[in-house]
Amino acid sequence: MTKVLIVEDEVLIAREMEQFLRQSRYHCDIAYTAAQALLKLEDNSYDFLLLDLGLPDKDGLALLYEAKKDMPDLSCIILSARGQVEDRIRGLDLGADDYLPKPFSLPELHARMQAVIRRKYGLREKLVSLGEFQMDLGSGQVLHEGTAVPLSKKETDVLSYLLLHKNRPITRMQLSEHIWGSYAGEDYDSNYIDVHIKNIRKKLAAKASTEWLQTIRNIGYKICV
């Protein structure tokens, strides 16, 4: 089980993160201050550090520097509301693997963590079956009886994201934010993500049933396997 240290001074945010990640089978500890974080880092070995930069007692980047000195293999995603370009650059220079501006969505955090883990350690299971299809998590290809079904980059992204959170509903908003990031615009009630799902369904349905890709009315989509 991946061990995660959440360093976040907002108690409620830290707890919600913990709850979400625990459901996704991570083991989580919480530190509300840099001092607590350093103590915990000394006593335990973590795989992942989720680091808020705005800590009450110390700059988050300084904490990252110290943590990385002792544990160079520690993966780290910086969570920051400051949103300054220099923070991002300095954080990545100090060895952070990713930078997620606050406020983020929890499924997005999970996806970013998975991406870091995949990049660092490869995949434990490469092929996941989706009904009569199989998805290659490494290349993103969807296979039917061994041959790849051609999907666009964005369509692959949509499928991978839904698959990562399989059996859980993902809203259109969460999906569009994952795919289009901060440029998703202000179209809070737009359903243009539907166009992608329609295309995916059309391409896959030519080969076999896509019952596993479910629409949840007024909310979004879910992969049930």
Added chain:
Amino acid sequence: MRLRTKLTLFITLSKLGIVTLFVLALPFLVERIAFQYNDYYLQEQKKKVLNVIGKNGLEYYLAGERDYGSYTMLKEEYISLEPTDRRNAGDTIATLRRVVENDTLTYRVLTHLFTYEGATYMLEVGKTAASIGQYNRPLQKMAIYLLAGLLFTTIILDLIYTRILLRPLGDIIRNQLLARKFPFKDDAPKVKTTTADFRYLDDSLSGLMDKVREAFDKEREFTANASHELLTPISILQHKIENLMMDESVGDQTQQKLGAMMNTVHRLRKIVQSLLLISRIENDQFPREDQFPLSELLKEVMEELGHRLEEKQLRFHLRVNGAVAVDMNRDLIFQLFHNLVNNAIRYNRPGGSIWIRDSLADDGSYSITVEDSGIGIPEDSLEAIFGRFRKIGAGEGVGLGLSIVSSIAKHHEISLEVKSEEGKGAAFVVLFPRAGIAKA
């Protein structure tokens, strides 16, 4: 008209007017003075004669004759004494004709009656009218020359002085109004002047601009702080809902409600994030040092929005010179065009068109126009569309997209122009400053 021009005109015209009036009145005045002096002169001559008579007796003149007459060489003056029957009626002065040695001449004549040893005599002292006005012309000429010289000198002096006097005003206009741009970050240099009014004006303007800057800074700071502080509770709400939605024990109906709540939270988040973005742009938190070709950036924008074009079945035409590169913040320029094109899509009709084209003017200015065949913008809303929370009609969006565009444009000194006719689409012209263009 400028103040200096007005003053110059007034000074010149008023002086010319007064001088003209004087010159016109001059002959009349000079003649009057000459006549008055002449009358006085005749009185003096009369007194002299009477004095002589008083001292030496009338016989001194008459020398036994009945009457006496005498005139100067050229008959310019004469004097005559003769007995008369007229009763005394005081002195009279009149212009009369007199015959002197066969010449009939016009004289100014003083007539005086007096009695001497029981008899009444009449004394006449005369001076030719021609000799009275003999200095009039040279006097007038002299006066006109003198006046013209004085006039010229005073006008020159006045102009020089008003120029010096008004120079601080020009400095104030230049330093305070023309050279400074909103939000007046740099202090204007103090204007050197000894005129209290200008000092007051300069100080007041500086004070006003400081106040504007302070208010602007405060608003900016408030927006930044408020947005930032709002993001934490929004995060908490969002995470709580996300966790609830993941809970498998939640029923379908509750899940629907959670989905709706999630959308609302998302909307709230977008508003706050947009405000934060605007305040970050206004706080100069974006470096400007990227250099990139615009055509590539526009292609990326279109790729990002491709799905939306498809959804509305819009035709899209991109004709932009591939060589033009700008020196600006890439993320911000991306956002600018993203928002403009997004609007062009949002307010378009199904099956409509979007054109993006550029133009390089002879003077080196470069512009890109984003045009759509959509519903257009009513004329009375054209001014307001860049304001915060403005949108046309109901529907999607929170009304901050163009406000962000306008902030980015200001940040990079880009000017924006909107042309639109209701029902016939809208065109946004993005005019890049020459300083921002790296390659053309």
